[in-house]
Amino acid sequence: MPHLRKDPEKRLWVIAAPQRNRRPRPKTLIANKLDPSAPCPLCPGNEDKTPPEITAFRDRGTEPNSPGWSVRVVPNAYPALKVEEETIAGPEGLYDIMGGVGAHEIVIETPEHDTTLGERSLEQVTEILEALRERTADLKQDRRFEQVILFKNRGAMAGASLYHPHFQLMALPVVPKDIDDELSAAKSYFDYRGRCVYCDVINQETKQGERIVFRDTGAVSFCPYASRFAFECRVMPREHSSRFEDAGPDLLRSVAGALRETLRKLDIALERPDLNLVIHTLPFNSDMENQYHWHIEIMPWTEQAGGLEKGTGMFINPVLPEEAARHLRSL
């Protein structure tokens, strides 16, 4: 059964998910590519190949689990965590263990099998963000969850096993390490300067301009100053906003526009790269509304991580963010 484990040397919660070993491996990873022509459980007409849908945006009069949807949310067939598990944490000698309570869902972005997020219309991208937002707000009602993580793996090198465009959603009973680190950095900054660090970064970036990829009145995207990866991008609402699940329709539309434009540019610059994308939002039980600012991190795959990155958390980036942003702006 899935559960979470923590040891005292790294104090990192890890999901132990032995049931995931039954999950089919991407057989085409051997060629570094998913096969677009493989049978697809996420395509319209194959609704019976997934667990029954949780929700969907669909045409009036169409039945659940049948075609006629534009966005469709289903449970992951090989979930890393399960809603029906217990959440009780306890010691195991020196270690800590916790029941594998959580949710693991697939958000199918579109009925179209072979498009990227950057190629779709603003309405479609906005609708996807709205589906993600609704699921987050819904899962927030389960008091056992601390955080919902929304992410996307595109391509075999980014860890995907399905070609059809989709997001994944995981509700977790703990706050992941990187979010926790951001909270503690945001707190230090706020204690010292009295302002949200993300708002200050947005101000400095829009003023300087050299790392900006796209901006309008509602949202901004840029290559971060200390980019860990070549062509790393960050998309943020310009107004202070800590919780993704509270975003109104206008804000979502702005962010969708910046996200779409950034991905469109990355698709051209890096020829539809494999990539990971993750939404960072304030954990449900945190009161750091003034300090934290939700945002989207985009990490194109350009090379394999080595022992330095995996073994120490230190990154080497061969492309200056100023050069990446200049190139992306020109597209």
Add this chain to the structure above:
Amino acid sequence: MPHLRKDPEKRLWVIAAPQRNRRPRPKTLIANKLDPSAPCPLCPGNEDKTPPEITAFRDRGTEPNSPGWSVRVVPNAYPALKVEEETIAGPEGLYDIMGGVGAHEIVIETPEHDTTLGERSLEQVTEILEALRERTADLKQDRRFEQVILFKNRGAMAGASLYHPHFQLMALPVVPKDIDDELSAAKSYFDYRGRCVYCDVINQETKQGERIVFRDTGAVSFCPYASRFAFECRVMPREHSSRFEDAGPDLLRSVAGALRETLRKLDIALERPDLNLVIHTLPFNSDMENQYHWHIEIMPWTEQAGGLEKGTGMFINPVLPEEAARHLRSL
């Protein structure tokens, strides 16, 4: 020019190394494999294909930069950091920047092109650790360095671009994030319990036995309780020892034995997997000798990381460490 950058949201030093863009990419990554028959700059007879050697263990009477060596250390031809850079740190608006001072070396483990560490003799593995130790002790004399990281990328999926067995060494002007996190965890534990957390883990693991891979009187290897990766292994000296560079010949030989045996078992279990290996040792300027314990982390590559891992630092491991260890013990 290489330099280091930090932003206030993640407080993570990143090496910006635009000069690395000239580095040849592994052209065979397209097949997920390095080509063992590609021309090799690390083989004996090709000594002129690398920068001049820094040091080597070699037969009496042989000349530097000629055959006759058993271990050979050369500068990385595409260094991420450079010894002659300035180390001065300063602000850049909200951000921090630091000169890219450091060292980046290649430790060629053996003249043999096609062997793994687990296939070599105990004497050979001990000699490699001794070479790494000597280089670390030497670089420690440069007061600009905070830490030396010794790591190994084996195979294309682990980020290697050369097939010939080698370690990399990086001397850094900062302490990498993951080491810093371990120091802070070790400090908390020591403050609370008055003992080294690693010593306590070793005691619990050797008593329980179920995650042990190999042990003798001097060293132990086990699959950590909260393993992040399938078949992750950790090798440690059993006696408390904080600094790798201070390890004596007996201790090195013990650790070499445990390392060799662990890698031999992994080679069988996972069919010579691509893998990363890193040595964690106390930063030069830290006084936490009582709290920290040097160790080796082994991370076999079995699948690509996705957005959850890369975007939040949360890991999903489909193989229980108890099962991995049981299998490894049987080999």
